[in-house]
Every structure is written in structure tokens, then in C-alpha cells.
Amino acid sequence: MLSTTSRRGFLAAGGAATLTGLAGCSGVLGSSSGGAEEITMLLTPGTPADARRRYKPVQNLLNGEVDGVDVKMKVPQDYSAIRPALKSEQAEIGMDDVTLLSDPSLMDVYGTTVTGGSAFYFSVMLVPLDSDIDERTDVKGKTWAFADRLSTSGSIFALYTLQQAGLDIGDAPKGDPVDFDGSWTNHDVALEKLGNGEADGATTWGGNGIPHIPEKYESDFPDRVQNKSSFLDTLGTEEPHFKPIWWSFPIPKQPMYARKSWDSEKKSEIGDALLNSDEETIQQYYPDDYNEDELPFTTLVDTSVEDYQPVIKRMNAVGIDPGA
Template sequence: MSDDATEYGFGVSDTTNGTQSGAVNRRRFLAGGAAAAATFGLAGCSSVMGGGSGGGAESVTMLLTPGTPADARRRYKPVQNLINGEVDGVNVEMKVPQDYSAIRPALESEQAEIGMDDVTLISNPDLMDVYGTTVTGGSAFYFSVMLVKPDSEISERTDVEGKTWAFADRLSTSGSIFALYTLQEAGLDIGEAPKGPPEDFEGSWTDHDIALQKLGNGEADGATTWGGNGIPHIPEKYKSDFPDRVLDKSSFLDTLGTETPAFKPIWWSFPIPKQPMYARKSWDSEKKSAIGDALVNSDKETIQQYYPDDYNEEELPFTTLRDTSMETYQPVIKRMNAVGIDPAA
């Protein structure tokens, strides 16, 4: 069974630039519940509470999605610069959690003010005030993709049976959950994955970059990652086989074939709504709404002013935000539940 590309919806077209203000007061997600407690750590430096800092500026900690800390900070540097440049009296610091399960405890313990992953948001929407969903390259969507080496005999999902497969973080939407769901839909027994071992194949869970490294060096027969990470490894010759949904909505087609080693895609998800950006509700500061306004009112020309000197625009994860509701993320919740993850547990 293939994924249904009509399972999502935005209130406005994903090719128009939203300019709404008062972002913190936009529609909030309506699910409840609490995520399982987890020991957490923020890579790079010690945790920082929101509040005053040197020079009178308010310190604001923004949690990036887990991965390679240096790479994540480089990609989001324009966003950090944008907020620091557009909002008076704030000093935004970026932290990279060890994994997705570390994000919510950091917010609940007020060691961070801003986050940007859908899994944490879905687990307890009442904990957050939602700014919106990120837009890059005119699109508010991205893709999960399953990759193999060009000479691999694996050509479809059922061929994964008996093979070794590299995934990203266990709770990664594109790097784990969506791939496990589609393998299950194809008839494979995923066992206890992502929380435990699968039955019909062997799996390993690390992060997006390491998953591709495992594929490249022969430690895995295939890997799952997100389009922005995987498309650069796909040669141009495979583009003619891309589904129309990828050709219409991917922000990363201009990166085709720019990285080695080369891989071949065997499956694409339907368009997944990109990362939400949100602030913890308990953060009582006028800077919260000012930051939301800066993010929502940003556009490509604005964010370009905040590129570091050596910044590669192809890495940019954000140009503006799009208004969203809980309905937008229902396909994510459906797949989490299908693979045994209860976002409200």
C-alpha cells in the first residue's frame, strides 16, 4: 500500500509567504498527555535557563533537532542571527540535544525556551505556544527516503526482508517512523521497532548522517533519512523516476548529485509537514511574541542578510513560518501509533 499524498493539509498554499503577526496567539495543537521521562543532555555547553544575561540581554535557548552538533549549528546559524538581529534585547543560544527524547524534559524543566520538532510538540501540545511550520525554498513539506547503493538488488520495500537497514534517531519522523510504517504496510514484521529489534530485517538507529555513512561503508544494505540529507547523494539520472509529489514539493532538487557516495532511492514518503517552531508556554516574557513575529515576517531576502560569510544556502532549513493546526500533523500521529509509539504516553 502506498502512502496517500492527500493525508495532510494547510489552510493556505505552501507557495505563498505568510506575513501574519502575533504568531504566539495562532491556533494551538489540541492533543494532551505526557511523554515518558528521560535523562537529557544538551550538546556543546551546560544548560542555560531563560533570563537575564550579560549586558542586560535576555538569554534564550533554542533546541535544534538531534544530529551532529557542529552541522546543526551551522545550518541554523542564520536563524539565530535573524532573531538576535531583529529582536532587541535577546541573546539566542543554540543547543543540540543528545536525542529526541531529551527535548521535552529540557522544556519542562525550563532549561530551554524554543524547540522545533514535531514529536515533542505532538507529545504534549499544551506545553507549547506554536509559532508555525518552517518553510524553505517555497515549500512547507519534506520527504522521507529509503536509499541503497546503485548496484544493490534491493528495488522495492519487500526486498528489505532479511537485510540490514540503518535508521536515524528512533523517534525521527523521516529517519525512522515513516520508513517503519511503510515497511509494515508492505507486509514486513517490524517487531518491536523502533523501541526494540525488528523481526524481518536487522536495524540500527543513530542519526541521519551516520545512517548514510553506514550505507556508504557497507555496514548496512540500505538507509532511511530525510530528503535534504539524502537528495545530494542521488545522481541526476534518477530524477526521471521521482514521484510527481517529490518533484512538486521538494526544496532540495537543486542539490542532486552534489555529494558522494552515490545512492539510489527505492521509496519516497508522501509530503511530510516540515518542523514546527514553538516556545514553551511557561516562558513569561514579552520577547516570546517578538521572536514569533520576527520568524513569521521573515522571507528569503530577510534571512539572506544574516548568512555567515561562508554559508552554503543549500543547507538553509528556514525562510519563514506557515500557519498550522493539529490537523496538519495527523498523518504523523497515525504513523507513530501504527509503529507502537503513543505520543501522549
Template sequence: MLLTPGTPADARRRYKPVQNLLNAEIDGAEFEMQVPTDYSAILPALESEQAEIGMDDVTVLANPDKMDIYGSTVTGGSAFYFSLMVVPPESDIGGPEDVEGQTWAFADRLSTSGSIFALYALQEAGLDIGDAPKDDPVDFEGSWTDHDQALQRVGEGQADGATTWGGNGIPHLPEDTEVPDRVEENSSFLETMGTETPEFKAVWWSFPIPKQPMYARTSWESDVKEEVGEVLRGSDKEQIEEHYPDDYNEDELPFTTLSDTSIEDYQPIIERMNAVGIEPGE
């Protein structure tokens, strides 16, 4: 299983209940987790049969004919998440249109919430994104690392703002932050507000994005393949809780079950990938 690129130890800890679930429910197979160095490393690992399962949207959306989608992850009762832009509390930046001339921190270059959606929003606001995310933008200075480092750069004064995903950014917002109705209705992370420092303010939110899909490479020929999908889609909060490791913090849990989705549910993401110059198969 290839996890979403990020901090390796954190990702493995967060997904440990999912690994434990599969190892407990499926006989004759052992599931191991690996964290790729970045999104571009996922497809080569799958194509070379070094891995069978992935759980990021970038790879499956760019290569839909090579992957079979199990479904979209559900956490906290929601199958959606958000991309957001954050800035220091004292910043005069009020939205994408104010990013011109600023220094901006992004996550991985191919991250949906940490790069692609924000670049599309900046482009729609009239900014010239140049060759980003592949190369440098024109109307602002950009840096690409990962979700945690993007926020860290803002906190340390190395960037004027950052783009990240809700689970990473919302804990840094003040508890009394007012959010758009679409966020109130679909985010599963609002209860984490005010739990992390430094404090930021949100200046832009995306529309609800289907959470990351879990999928298997089409070339994987095994009876286990279909059973994995059945176990993941049949899981619920009570069952996944049975597989928590000792001292596991359930606030970190990125999965309770899968909603039954297909490639069609991710078309808005594909449109934004294409709009910022990322073509299928890249």
C-alpha cells in the same frame, strides 16, 4: 533554542542565520542554540526550563498541550519534505517489501523521516517490525544512529539500505534520477542531486510531510515569546540573507520563513507514530 538532533557543528552553522535574525530583530533578549544528544532529551530540557524554543515535530506532536506552535519552516519555497529509502546502485532491493531479511540503517529512533515513516511503510508492506523503534524488529535487522551515520553505514557496506530525509539523501542520488510527481512538485532539494558521494538509488518516497514546526513551551511567560513568532513568520529570503555569516553556503539554509500551521496539519504524522507504538507523551 534547541535544534534538531544531528551533527552539532553542522546544525549550529546551518541555523546561524535564524539565530542572527532573532538577535538583531528582538531587543532585550539573547538567543543561543544548543543541539540535544537525541530527541528524547528535548522535552526534559523544555520542562526544566533550560530552553524555550524547539524545532522538531516529534516533541510537539507527542506533547501538544505543552507547546505553542509558531508555524512550519519554509525553505526553497516549500513547506514540505520527504522521507526516502536508499540502497547501493547495484542492490536488488526495489521497495519496502524487499527489506525482509536485510540489514537496515535508520536515523534517531524517534525521527519522523529517518525512522517512523519508514517503519510504517515496512509494516504496511507486511513486515513484522517487532518492537521497533523502541527495540528490535523481527523480519529485518535494524540500527539507529542519525541521518548522516545511516547513509555512512550503507556506503561502508554495514547496512543493505537506509532511511533518511530528502535534504540528506537527495544529494547522493544521480542527477538523472526520476522522482514521483509529488516529490517534483514539493521538494526544495532536487537541485542538489549528484553533489555528494557515495551514490545511492531511491527505492521508496513518502508523501509530502509538513516540514518541522518551530514552537515555544507553553510555560514560557515573556513578552518576547509572541515577538519571536512575529519575526519568524514575517521573515523572507531577502531578510534572512542579510544575516548570513561569512562564507555561509545558502544551500544549507533550513529556513526562510514560517507558514502558519497548527497541530491539525500534523495529524498524519501522529497516526504513524501511534501505528508503530509511539504514544503521545512518551
């Protein structure tokens, strides 16, 4: 562990801004930079400033615990940009299940992220408090806001459950649904659309949606949510408030993986640092005024691509070939 002095020095040195996209990057990623091996970690698509802030402790952890590395964070514009970046060796580390499942032969899995003691999260469908939408079949004829088209929790799981409820999802997520109107952006914008009255309902992931749910609804949460969600302490902390009408089964949280073609001793050292991290360790790497509720990682549990087979099943059911 770093001393207070060395940690502060490191944080000050690591505060440079990074580019949002992957195009136009100077230098060769994964190369040596000032004597350190430069490593690019791709975050999940979303609001770039928010994503970088949330994952800053993870970046700081790797730069502080692994000697001789300079880990940079980049935020792709969408999920479809991640696999090409890894395949063309523009990046070394990723952390989304969609890309992992699209071609597992390209990746070595470090494990599944753990936050708040849980390695699972949920997809949730939300509506305004005064909405007459109470169940999935009520979505027929409504306007619905989704996250990225390939988002597991923000799109695929919701479309699958609507399909199971008898609704015609048409060509969604690749095209338009039939029995309802859909729009696809990202998790934050989906909730903004709902809050602004631009949609009758929205789908997002629990960490993003639970803060908008009043505490009075907690007693109605399924046991699986009460037992495995790591975000229940954030209930009702953000406005506007919405009510949940559906929860998914527990979804394994984001995997963290490295591209298989990355030939460096730092690859395994980074994996060890991630697997050996714990809450006490990661707290040392919080930036000033960091909100612990934002943290998407405390450690990893050892998993493999087999743990994500239920995701593949749902992708196939809505017409998405993970390898396409």
C-alpha cells in the same frame, strides 16, 4: 533590517561556542544576560557542529531583528531530551514535531518552516546503485540503517511503510525488528553506514539524501516529490551515490514552537520575526562562507498541531505513544 556595519558587529559578538548537551549549563536559561533576555533554542539532534552551522542564520536573524534578546543554540543528544528540557524551563524554543506531538499543551506553535518555497519534506529509502533491492518487500532479510529511533523521516515513516508492505517490524523502533536487522543513530551516520557497506539500505530525510541521488533518477521521482521537494537542485552533488526505492507522502516540515510557560513579551516578538522573515531578510544573516543549500529556514507558514495528525497516526501504528 540591520546595516552592514551593525550586522557585522553583531555576527562577531554572536560567534561564541555553545554546549552540545543541556546538562551543566551555567546560569538560568531565559534569564537576563548583560541586559538582554537569554533565550535557548533547541535544535534537532544530529551532528552538533553541523546543526549549529545550519541554523546560524536563524539565530542571527532573531538576535538581529528582536531587540533585547540573546538567543543561544543547543543540540540535544537525542529527541527524548527535548521535552524534559522545555518542561523544566531549561529552554524556550524547539523545532521538532515529535516533541510537539508528545504534549501539545506544553507548546505554543509559531508555525511550520519553509525552505526553497516549500513547507514539506520527504522520507526516502536509499540503497547502493548496484543493489538488488528495488522495493519495500526486498528489505526482508536485509540490514537497514535508520536515524534516531523517534525521527519522523529517519525511522517512523519508514517502519510504517515496511509494516504496510507486510514486513514484521517487531518491537521497532523501541526494540528490534523481526524480518530485517536495524540500527539507529542519526541521519548522517545512517548514510555513512550505507556508504561504508555496513548496511544494505538506509532511511533519511530528503534534504540529507537527495544530494546523494544521481540526476538520472529524477525522471522516476513521484510527482509529489517533483512538485514539493525544495532540494532537487542538490541532486548528485555529494558522494557516494545511492538510488531511491521509496518516498513518503509530503510531510509538514519542522514546526517551530515556544513553551507555553514562557512569560515574556519577547515570545511574541520572536514569533513575528520568524513569520515575517523572507529569503531576502535571512540572507543578510548568513555567516561568511555559508552555503545556502544548508539553510533549513526562510520563513514560517501559520500552522497548528492539527497539521501533524498524519505523523501521530504513523507513530501510533508502530507502537509509539507520542505522550509517553
